[in-house]
Amino acid sequence: MADDQDAALLARLASLRQHQQGGRRSPHKPLLVLLALGQLATAGSSELPWSQAQARLSDLIAEFGPLTRTSRAQSAAYPFTRLRSDGIWVLDQDVPMDAVRPLSTHHVVGRFEDSLEAALRHDPTLVQSAARAMVESHFPPTVAPDVLTAVGLDPNLVLHAADVVPDPSGNAERRRDPRWRTAVLQAWDRQCAFCGFDGQFLGASVGLEAAHVRWFAFDGPDSLDNALALCVLHHKLFDLGALGLDASARVLVSAAFTTRTDAGQALYDLHGRALRPRPGTPLPATEHLTRHQREVFKGQPLIA
Ligand SMILES: [Zn+2]
Structure with a gap:
């Protein structure tokens, strides 16, 4: 300085x-x-x-x-x-x-x-x-x-x-691990854990990201039980709290989310959907799910 x-x-x-x-x-x-x-x-x-x-x-x-x-x-x-x-x-x-x-x-x-x-x-x-x-x-x-x-x-x-x-907090010194994204996408068969989007372009996954359930900025570990592969739309909505997961790892859609078109309404169909990881891939751990639901998810879930 x-x-x-x-x-x-x-x-x-x-x-x-x-x-x-x-x-x-x-x-x-x-x-x-x-x-x-x-x-x-x-x-x-x-x-x-x-x-x-x-x-x-x-x-x-x-x-x-x-x-x-x-x-x-x-x-x-x-x-x-x-x-x-x-x-x-x-x-x-x-x-x-x-x-x-x-x-x-x-x-x-x-x-x-x-x-x-x-x-x-x-x-x-x-x-x-x-x-x-x-x-x-x-x-x-x-x-x-x-x-x-x-x-x-x-x-x-x-x-x-x-x-x-x-x-x-020492958090800034913690580096993001570049291999983590690859491992997470593989663990979820290169598709969005919520909607199944699995687009590829020129041989590579496109519009798919590795998401932390408990945020990296909040000491969320780079472990597979804190990770989901999500399409960019669902990653953003998950981090903003419009989408969440209940204690059994079923998708929640916030009642505060509104939409007027068929494309937007596809989001409502995710409500209550169970995550289906491939064999060997863990579901998100309860402590990370609880954390997301308490600190990030916004509003009441839709009525199923
Ligand atoms: Zn998706």
Whole structure:
């Protein structure tokens, strides 16, 4: 790093790379940091009036966070007030933690703390690096580009930014194993475990990916009992929580998923379908299924 001051700033950001609290996904603060980084990159300042932040942040939390019973405004007020205690975020007025009403009545404005704001403005590549650290610690590769686009950042720049924000969990040092994809596709006979898609183009599988049931970003192991071969569509819907698996590894479709066409309605037909791995391939382990259902799957399953 350029100097000690920058290193200290990055260490403060790095504490937000802790991707879980008490075993639960906790993307609220990282989503606010990403929103503020996007604001800085597009408007030249991280300043976010509550009136704007409330709608944008609650949209981000609803789309990319775990299912929550709290109201939209409350889920946005939580990071907007609590990020102050991490030493990187300030509000222009002193308001209580978590309270929605004072944020609205006093027209509160939030922004990065002065020295962090100055460092990020001074070195725009730091904005990209900070965004990369946040998004990769909290979201799988299928979802990360969507998160970045939603906050106004360019995924092509961010996902290739230098890795300068330390990772206290040590997760960043864990490399993805390139042989894993091949092993997973073979184990599932080179077809989507949900729909059976097995397209080949010029002799190679196309549109098929190896998916972690418990996300790699959440310490999901590269083991066959945490893996599925999925077509790109079903991989994305599985990582967004529109598709899930019950305790017996039957496919769940979220009742929150809607569609108007025959092509889209094909998804409903997957509901209740049992996975049929080839002999010797394990079904996903219960602990990984439970994790996905609790942390990723969204809404009630369709009525079978
Ligand atoms: Zn599929």
